[in-house]
Amino acid sequence: MTPVRPEFAPDPSLSRAEMEELQRDLAAEALFEDDFEFDPASISASAGDSTQTTLGGSAPDESSDGSPGDSGETTAPIVAGVDQAFAADGEKAVSAIVASRGGEVVERVHAVEPTEIPYIPGLLSFREGGAILSAFEELSVEPDLAVVDGSGRIHFRQAGIATHVGVMLDLPAIGVAKNLLCGRPAESLDDYLREGERVPIEADDSVTAPEGTVIGHAYQSRQYDNPQKRHVNPLYVSPGHRVSADTATDLVGRLCAGYKLPEPTRLADQFADEVKAEVGD
DNA sequence: GCGACAG
DNA sequence: ATCTTGTCGC
Numbered sequence: 001m002t003p004v005r006p007e008f009a010p011d012p013s014l015s016r017a018e019m020e021e022l023q024r025d026l027a028a029e030a031l032f033e034d035d036f037e038f039d040p041a042s043i044s045a046s047a048g049d050s051t052q053t054t055l056g057g058s059a060p061d062e063s064s065d066g067s068p069g070d071s072g073e074t075t076a077p078i079v080a081g082v083d084q085a086f087a088a089d090g091e092k093a094v095s096a097i098v099a100s101r102g103g104e105v106v107e108r109v110h111a112v113e114p115t116e117i118p119y120i121p122g123l124l125s126f127r128e129g130g131a132i133l134s135a136f137e138e139l140s141v142e143p144d145l146a147v148v149d150g151s152g153r154i155h156f157r158q159a160g161i162a163t164h165v166g167v168m169l170d171l172p173a174i175g176v177a178k179n180l181l182c183g184r185p186a187e188s189l190d191d192y193l194r195e196g197e198r199v200p201i202e203a204d205d206s207v208t209a210p211e212g213t214v215i216g217h218a219y220q221s222r223q224y225d226n227p228q229k230r231h232v233n234p235l236y237v238s239p240g241h242r243v244s245a246d247t248a249t250d251l252v253g254r255l256c257a258g259y260k261l262p263e264p265t266r267l268a269d270q271f272a273d274e275v276k277a278e279v280g281d
Numbered sequence: 282g283c284g285a286c287a288g
Numbered sequence: 289a290t291c292t293t294g295t296c297g298c
Contacts, residue, residue, distance in 0.1 A: 084288065086289055119289075121286035128288070128289095150287045160287070181287045206285085230297070236287080288289050 001136050001143075003168040005029070010129035010164060012116035019123050023159035024208065030163050032153055035242040036172040038077040038144050040250060045257035046103035076102035077144035079255065081264025082135075082165070084128045084149065085272035087279050090115055094279060095131035096272035099141050100264060103257075109138035110275045121181065122156050125164040132165055145243075146173040147255065147264040151181050152240035152248070154201055154216040157208050166241025173240030174248045175216075176265055180236050182206045183215055192231055193220035198249050201236065215239075217249045222260045232260055 003009070008026045010019075078101045085094040093115045099107040111134035117127050132148075151160030152175030160181070166173030186200040193199065198217040203209035216238030224230045237249045255262035261269070 084289075086288090090289075119288060121288090124287055155287080162287095175287085177287050179287060182285080224298080226298095 023157040027158040080143035081268035083268035095135040098267035111135035152238040154238040162240030172242040177236040195223040
């Protein structure tokens with residue numbers, strides 16, 4: 001697919017001030033509310049899975065006629081997992097996208113581009129965004145949702161890489177990061193979170209959003225039985241575009257299948273490594 | 282100057 | 289992100 005908002009292209013030759021201005025303008029176009037057609041309940045990590053982690057011990061609700069697999073499997077949404085990798089001492093940026101529907105891979109595409117600028121916290125889009133957009137150009141199917149590695153709204157100017165990609169393509173997007181860029185957890189994350197738990201990440205004075213605005217969540221996608229001895233760090237999920245913070249985390253929860261990272265991300269991770277190996281590690 | 286920082 | 293063997297635990 002091609003960007004519908006090319007004016008926001010992450011040009012790495014811009015000055016730092018221009019990059020930040022572009023991010024503020026782009027964030028103004030981002031929608032941090034649900035605005036998509038598919039039913040969130042039709043999102044699953046694998047075919048025929050009802051393997052949802054504890055969300056509060058809700059009662060089983062089968063609002064269907066009982067016919068096998070009627071939870072919208074005929075038109076299950078296509079989710080695009082996006083991940084980056086670098087090769088040749090960081091000289092080349094590899095972007096890999098794996099599109100899947102109900103856990104079934106339907107297409108894999110990639111792009112390799114020379115690295116223009118170094119990694120700068122807050123300006124990741126200008127280092128990896130170009131390669132991601134190039135990879136999306138190669139994608140023939142129309143994804144319903146993109147799961148991008150990195151932050152979305154959890155960003156100084158609410159314009160993380162997931163937001164950048166989502167707005168440019170006008171595609172619902174979610175950012176999934178392994179580390180927190182900014183913002184303040186509503187409660188200490190030092191206390192072990194149990195699988196399925198989420199803690200709001202609020203805007204502090206480093207974020208261009210009203211103080212206290214929930215810009216994402218720390219989400220415990222996986223946890224060991226005895227956290228006292230061994231524990232897993234949570235994921236940091238945030239809206240990229242056309243998704244609310246709550247729904248973004250709900251969707252990521254539905255896309256996880258026993259591992260810390262959601263399946264779309266794992267698939268893209270794996271593919272990125274394959275491409276990197278072929279290109280020249 | 283101090284602190285803090287996705288991939 | 290990347291460099292890397294063994295190793296602890298379920």
